Amino acid sequence: MLDRIVGSRRVTEGNGHIAAEAGLVTDATQLASTRPTPWQTVQTARNIARPHALDIINRVFERFQELHGDRAFRDDPAIVGGIAELAGRPVMVVGQQKGSSTEENIQRNFGMPYPEGYRKAMRLYRLAQKFHLPLVTLVDTPGAYPGPEAEERGQAEAIASSIQLMTRLGVPVVVVVLGEGGSGGALALGVGDVVLALENATYSVISPEGCAAILWRSASEAERAAVAMKLAGPDLLETGVADALIREPAGGAHTDHDATAAAIKTALIAQLERLSRVPVADLLSLRYERFRAFGTFVEPSGAAAPTPPEPWWRRIIRNPLEKGGL
């Protein structure tokens, strides 16, 4: 009876200030009332004509110079990155690159990075930190490549290290989910101070097909899995996985790359402008808190969390009926 939900605070609550300034959507009610179904969103996010990382980079940034290779094994074409200018200021940009045709997709491995791709990304993160360049990452992958060579070269270690590096990178980090945010392979580029997502992007722990194959024992149940997994834009706002959504042109991002890029550019400039004023130590502790807050669980109040102790007055304000309250 004294059970209390501890971890259900919404991460987005403190982020009201990131709203209107860049035309971002921070509340699902701001979206059109006739929304696509989750399964339609999955299809839109995967549309081959959708703008991919380089389409966005070339429209949003000026003078992009791509940097290649992880300095250890090879250059992974599924991850692109380099230095570019955003509104006249140098930034580091790293993204997962899908192809816009079958040939390009084969060359880009359908946007599924190998471990060396993540190690290239880490090299660029470190470079950004060394020279104080803000970091922008563009997430668009079905997942990290699951093949045997990737296992031999330590796919899991590469992802874990990349996540670790991002949690303590001493520069502002803005993440934009362009299309598919596929599991750990996406999260390796997805730890930032602000996480934005395009309106029709998805972010999930496993692909709907994979989830259906495991839980329903049939990949054809993917549509039901997509609904159950809550992977579409409005759900991401609800859970706080995304801080805000970037509006897409009517009909979806694939209908107008320029307009999509313009919306992303406005959002990035506003966010980097805001974050660049925050001292690095605060940036890092806020980033820690942002990810620390995820999780919903129940525990009897007798065994409540030892940290952090909540001031008594905040508890009373939230629940005046509590024993000993007002």
Added chain:
Amino acid sequence: MRLRNPFGRKPKEFPSNLWTQCPSCGEMLFNKQLERNHSVCQKCGHHFKLGALARVELLADPKSFSETDAEMVSSDPLGFVDSKPYPERIAAARAKSGHKDAVITGDAQISGIPVVLAVMDFEFMGGSMGSVVGEKLTRSAERAFSERKPLVIVSASGGARMQEGTIALMQLAKTVAAVARLDAAAIPFISVLTDPTTGGVLASFASLGDIVLAEPGALIGFSGARVTSETIGEKLPKGFQRSEFLLGHGFVDQVVPRTQLKERIAFFLNAFRLAGQDLRWSL
């Protein structure tokens, strides 16, 4: 050999609650004796999965373990329903495993050295990491950080818990951020990988130990072997994604038999602790 095992030709006649057949060498093992040997086959050394409580008993000094956050249970953030609602799955897993969720955390001593110990249990929904596992591990790392005690995590997990969707995925970042603080503060973190450690758990804190140890023959990999073999359309070589495979490719420090695990962990903890004391003397 047959003489010791007169019923060997008809193993199905063994009462299953008394005997277990070793999947590796086929030997019939008396359960009590197997338990005494920490679930390791006496004949071929095959390591059976070990429950969290037995693991704590194996590693922690007698009576030194005090559990923390024992009452924490999962809620249902997505209202997830597949063939069964998620809360029903949780209830079934609790009944089957006797645990509240897939990890047990607490304070313990290993050969006299105070540590924070976290042990995952594969019996509970495949050891999957959802909010409760993520939170308990994060609290463990934070306690290790604030009390400057080494952290030992024994993993056994299929990965992130699908039923909690992206919230489960975010536990990867949450736990990694917490162990990253230990790394920055030079507080030892020893990660032990047991059968199986795959997916989101391996792709987060489990790969980031200062020392990464694995039990012999454990399945350790990023993606399930089925996914991988479907990706390449052929069968995978024997020993793929096993501890020894990872050792050969440079992703674990040592493969350590279960019976030697405690003394090995104690050795590393001692080495790090003594080095720290020397440093304090020299300052």
